[in-house]
Amino acid sequence: MESSVDETLLPSEKGEGEDLKGRIWSESKKLWRVAGPSILTRLSLFGMFVVTQAFMGHIGEIELAAYALVQTILLRFANGILLGMGSALETxxxxxxxxxxxxxxxxxxxxxxxxxxxxxxxxxxxYIFATPLFKLLREDDDLAEAAGKIALWFIPINFYFVFNFTMQVFLQTQLKNSIIAWLAAISFTLHILLSWIFVYKLNLGVSGAMGSMVLSTWLTIAGEFVYVFGGWCPLTWKGFSKSAFSELWPVVKLSVSSGVMICLELWYNSVLILVAGYMKNATIAISAFSICLNITAWELMISIGFLSATSVRVATELGRGDAKAAKFAVKVVSVTSLSIGVVFFVLFLALGNAISYAFSSSVEVAKAVSGLSVFLSFSVLLNSVQPVLTGVALGAGWQSVVAYVNIGCYYVIGIPLGILLGYLTSLEVKGIWIGMMCGIAVQTLVLICITGRTDWSLQVEKASARLNKWLLPDASDSSNNNSHA
Known part of the structure; x- marks a missing residue:
């Protein structure tokens, strides 16, 4: 049977004889085959949340702060668990x-x-008990009430994450992620149009903005189901199988390790948002901080695209048994992502004072965001390296190790330092942001050391042992053999 799987990610036999420039060019092509569609997908899908925030900002200050509270605390908490556990599928x-x-x-x-x-x-x-939860966390009563209503709209998004994360990994591994990119881009465009109609033309307010996001996100999932179930993945999707219920425990263990690793990263910013909520002018502080976090997070989608490409390239080469190719892939993607990060670093330095007005009509919020523009730029630079190193961990299966690193760097260094600078000095929100950057910087340095000292040949052996242990026979091949007997 002729393979329908695109194997251009796999190393060619002549790769060893190429000069350095040729090897870099060859690896870059493999990298961008995964990273390009992944970046477009993530920019579009996360862009829906940013667009919704922008519409919320023009509905009212309390709605903007409530949306920010739900998105950066509840949604990021849930997103961290589901994205983290789903990332085990990349390995x-x-x-x-x-x-x-x-x-x-x-x-x-x-x-x-x-x-x-x-x-x-x-x-x-x-989501159901968001209002009492926020009141328990001593958030303002009006803010907690508004956040509780918005939280209910995020329940469909909670289940959207389950299928989006898994099918995206499934398709991008086989170089079929261009379909996801197209679906995401179409959904993003539709979301802007629907938001404008629902909020400005029909005056539906919060319901219009959130309803538009629910419809647009699930359109992407519907398209992915049609593609996977419709026969476009004949070698990798052979229908629902009882085997899915066997050997669940090893998957659960790696999923939990992945979940802890990613959660600790995503919750980091959520904890800092919560800390900002206890400042004197909480509504302004939360709004400004969340706008800056969403700006960095939107740019971070580019680096997360490289994270996906890194995990695919590393995992693929380890599965093939080529340690040198895995190591070389890490070097190429690191330099590429850092170069793009430098460009955005300069861009945000230049536009930092103007960018805030796209998200809020409030002069106070805009001034607060502008005051964070320099810190925003340095965060973008750090974020161009750290996700790539996380991608290496996913590809190699180091989730447990990185989870411990994240605990130390984020929760022992970053958050305590941010609280000290935010509350014991006049820096306030800037102090929280400085603490956040210090935690990320230390984590990046530690991951660079771990990656640099890795024995890639040993990683190949571990990958081979893992795959052989959990390999099941292909039922369709058995039935085909019986039919020809």
Whole structure:
């Protein structure tokens, strides 16, 4: 049977004989085949949240602050758990693709669906009881009431994450992620149009802005289901299988490790938003801080695109058994992402004072955002390196190690330092941001050291042992053999 899987990610036999320039060019092409569509996808999908925030800012200050509170605390908490646990699929699918165990990829995705759907149901009370939760955290009563109403709109988004994360990994591993990029771009365009109609033309306010986001996000999922179930992945998707319910425990263990690793990163900013909520002018502080975080997070989608490409390239080469190619892929993607980060660093330095007015009509909020523009620029520079190193961890299966690193750098260094600078000095929100950057900087340095000292040949052996341990026979091949007997 002729393979329908695109194997251009796999190393060519003549790669060893190429000069350095040729090897860099060859690796860059493989990198951008994954990173390009992934970046467009993430920019579009996260852009929906940014666009919704912009519309909320023009509805009113209390709505903007309430949306920021839900998005940066509740949604990021849930997103961290689901994205983190779903990222284990990058290790499984990437290494299975490299080892040509194509039929296992669909089984691994189904196992992830079982685990993530169960997790998403357990998270629901956070959205349902958001108002008493925020009051318990001593947020302003009016803010907590408004946030509780907005939180209910995020329940469909909670389940959207389950399928979006898993199918995106499943498709990008086999170089079929261009379909996701197109779906995301169409959904993003539709979201802008619907938001404008619902908020400005029909005056639906918060319901219009949130309803538009729910419709647009699930349009992407509908398109992905049609593509996967419609026969465009014949070697990797062979229908629903009872095998998805077997060997769940190893997947759960790696999913939990991945979940802890990613959660600790995403919750970091949420904790700092919560800290900002206890300042004198909480509404302004939360709004300004969340706008800056969303700006950096939107730019971070580019680096997360490289994170995905890194995890795919590393996992694929480890599955193939090529340690040198995995190490070289890490070097190329690191330099590429850092170069783009420098460009955005300069751009945000130049436009920092003007960018805030796109998100709020409030002069006070705009001034607060402008005051953070320099810190915003340095955060963008740091964020161009750190996600790539996280991608290396996902591709190699180091989730547990990085989880410990994140605890030390974020929660022992970053948050305590941010609280001290924010409350014991006159820096306030700037002090919190400085603490956040220090935590990220230390984490980046530690991950650079870990990656630099890695024995890639040993990682190849570990990947091979993992894949062989969980390999199941391809049922369709058995049935084909029986039919020809």
């Amino acid at each position: 499984f699918c990437g290494q299975s693709f490299g080892a040509k165990q194509y039929h296992m990829m669909g089984i691994y995705m189904q196992r992830s669906w079982i685990i993530l759907l169960s997790t998403a149901v357990l998270i629901l009370p956070l």
